[in-house]
Amino acid sequence: xxxxxxxxxxxxxxxxxxxxxxxxxxxxxxxxxxxxxxxxxxxxxxxxxxxxxxxxxxxxxxxxxxxxxxxxxxxxxxxxxxxxxxxxxxxxxxxxxxxxxxxxxxxxxxxxxx
Amino acid sequence: xxxxxxxxxxxxxxxxxxxxxxxxxxxxxxxxxxxxxxxxxxxxxxxxxxxxxxxxxxxxxxxxxxxxxxxxxxxxxxxxxxxxxxxxxxxxxxxxxxxxxxxxxxxxxxxxx
Numbered sequence: 001x002x003x004x005x006x007x008x009x010x011x012x013x014x015x016x017x018x019x020x021x022x023x024x025x026x027x028x029x030x031x032x033x034x035x036x037x038x039x040x041x042x043x044x045x046x047x048x049x050x051x052x053x054x055x056x057x058x059x060x061x062x063x064x065x066x067x068x069x070x071x072x073x074x075x076x077x078x079x080x081x082x083x084x085x086x087x088x089x090x091x092x093x094x095x096x097x098x099x100x101x102x103x104x105x106x107x108x109x110x111x112x113x114x
Numbered sequence: 115x116x117x118x119x120x121x122x123x124x125x126x127x128x129x130x131x132x133x134x135x136x137x138x139x140x141x142x143x144x145x146x147x148x149x150x151x152x153x154x155x156x157x158x159x160x161x162x163x164x165x166x167x168x169x170x171x172x173x174x175x176x177x178x179x180x181x182x183x184x185x186x187x188x189x190x191x192x193x194x195x196x197x198x199x200x201x202x203x204x205x206x207x208x209x210x211x212x213x214x215x216x217x218x219x220x221x222x223x224x225x226x227x
Binding site: 004006034041042043044045046049093095103105106107108110 | 120148150155156157158159160203214215216217218219220222
């Protein structure tokens with residue numbers, strides 16, 4: 001099946017720094033990708049919808065200036081956590097695909113902000 | 115928006131027994147209901163799905179049933195094996211609204227050998 005990769009798989013950073021997470025579709029083109037956040041033992045919460053060539057759509061309560069999303073090509077979406085703080089520590093997952101039956105999830109990126 | 119509830123939050127079964135996980139949704143316009151299996155430290159993997167025009171779907175040991183009137187759907191795993199141990203998430207999606215996935219709260223399934 002199709003593959004979605006994320007890089008890095010885990011990252012540790014100091015409070016106040018910015019971290020970029022990449023989400024790539026390896027064998028398909030994704031005009032739309034989704035970014036989720038998952039706290040330990042909790043469900044995936046949709047953060048934003050990333051649209052190729054246009055601005056991302058953010059869910060209510062998600063700060064767009066803090067979680068910058070760029071979808072510059074059909075195979076790459078990036079999520080940048082700006083001025084990260086410990087409360088931003090979480091597991092970030094992206095997904096992409098064509099039809100809803102073919103939404104493929106990435107392996108996730110674990111972020112730890114010290 | 116859509117609200118998906120999932121029960122139970124944890125489930126332990128003996129190997130070989132069946133496991134059932136139930137989800138309810140709020141948006142009657144939702145028309146696609148996938149189930150995902152997530153292993154520790156990994157992203158979710160689709161295991162089975164069902165559309166609103168179908169009442170039941172089966173794939174080997176896994177089946178999903180949907181009751182549109184009651185707005186609930188269930189995952190059934192028969193002859194459970196230790197490798198079935200994982201966290202399972204249901205989701206409800208309304209097509210034509212950006213295909214946004216609204217996930218249930220997850221069920222941690224443990225199959226005891």
